[in-house]
Amino acid sequence: MSLHPDLSAFLELAELGRLTGKSQPMHTLPPALARTEFDATSQILDPNPPGNVQVCVLQLPTRDGAEIDARLYRSAASAGKQLPVIVYFHGGGYVVGSLDSHDSVCRRLALSGDFAVLAPAYRLAPEFPFPTAVEDAQDSLEALAEHAQVWQLDRQRVVLAGDSAGATLATVLAAMAATAPAQLALQPLAQVLFYPVADISQVRASHTRFGEGYLLESATLEWFYQHYASDPAQRLDVRASPLLGAAVAQVPAYVALAGYDPLYDEGLAYAHWLETAGTRVTLSVETGLTHDFLRMGGIVAQVDEVYARLQTWLASL
Template sequence: MPLDPDLEGFLELAEMGRLSGKSQPMHQLTPQAARAEFDLTSQILDPSPPGAINVSALQVPTRDGQLLAARLYRKIGTEQSVLPVILYFHGGGYVLGSLDSHDSICRRLAASGRHAVLAPAYRLAPEHPFPAAVNDAVDSANWLAREGAVLQLDPLKVTLAGDSAGATLATVLAISAVQHPEEMVLKPQAQLLFYPVADTQRTRPSHQRYAEGFLLESKTLQWFYRHYTPDAEQRGDWRTSPLLTQGLTTLAPAYISLAEYDPLYDEGLEYADLLKNTGTSVTLLTQNGLTHDFLRMSGITGDIVNIYSAVDSWLALH
């Protein structure tokens, strides 16, 4: 399917900025500069997220004694109700992304009032390379299992979710809940995976097809991986490349939503097939005409509202 015309116009403007020298490819920036630029894009991609949301600032303790900033999102009027919860991890290649950059996604997931959304800010590379993000994600999940009831959250009704690298963290938790129950107390009832990173070790045809000009670039992916896994052998670890997981068995039902114009598209399809082969219930969708990061694009194209609606309908059944 052709690229969404509104998104195509946005990408053309971005390319003009690059050609004029006003902007640079992300992989040519320092992590600090790339983070600042990435956070600013949220105001352009989704300038008017739902406002009728109660947002609470929290702190999540980690195994090394640090505290992670986190936010809890609930539709106004549900504060006294015990709600199922979506544990959401933001994307950004383990190098970028923040509670601010993905605030609009969390608001939209919480807007129906069907679920609360808990979003922890795991630590980023290169300051905190692998396995810091994984450890922070596990600690966040276990904290939710212990403390959720105090926050009017149902720790027995948790959906693990994320986009891009955040979706990879969600997959790692879902796998850990089955394969490493001694480490992972929380037992999820479902997974929401948006354009996950499934294999940091090997490239596929979609990495060449959409290498440049479709928002996420293949060179940027490699830039992410070098920061997060400076030792190339770490990219063979199943926690960075879930496609390499050995002995995988049935996991919580998964909703996998991929972008047609995304370097990660092929590995997303492979991961969906891997889950299906374990007997895991998989709902797989390709968002035609869209690129990586489409969840943050409600201000660019009208198609995104239907994506959130479909997610909400699926969650109502799981």
């Protein structure tokens, strides 16, 4: 399938901006500036996210004595009800991304009122390299387990979710739940993975096929990984490259991939890896879209269908 026409037009504008010097590839920027520019894209990709959602600002403690910001989303119609919860980890290659960059995603996930959404702002590299993001994700579940009653959340019905590097955090926690449950404060009900980073130890064919011109570039991926896991040995750690782990059955997984994405091959391999281990996997491939499509509700109408299919799957749990 060819690239979605609305997305194709957007990418042409982005390329024009680069040619005229108005924008630069992310991997040529210092991390602080890259974060600012990445957050600003939300106003372009989804400028009018759902407003009928309540948002509570939280601080979650971490094992080293720090606190990380978090947001708890729930639809206004569900106020006062105990809800199952999606713990959502934002994407951004462990270097960029924030609660602001993925605010529209969390609002859309919470809008139906079937689930609340807890979004932790795990700390970013290079200031906080591997494995800080994983440990912050674990500590977020500790906080959820402790405060679930106060936050009116059902700790027995927790879905781990994320996109890109955030999806990696979700599936790493799901794997821990299967192999070392004592490391987690609660056991997840399911995992939802949008275009996950599954293996940072090698280059695959899709890295070349879609390496430039499709929003996420292969050079940017390497820039992310250099900041996050500068020691080559860290790239072989299953907490950074879960595809390298031992195949074990995990909680049910919803895996959504983009057809024009350098991460496509490893995402597909990971879905098959889960299936081989006995995990129940629902695979959805958005053949005409690129990486980061979950944030594109304002420019590609098809994204509404993506959320609708996910809600149907969640309702079946």
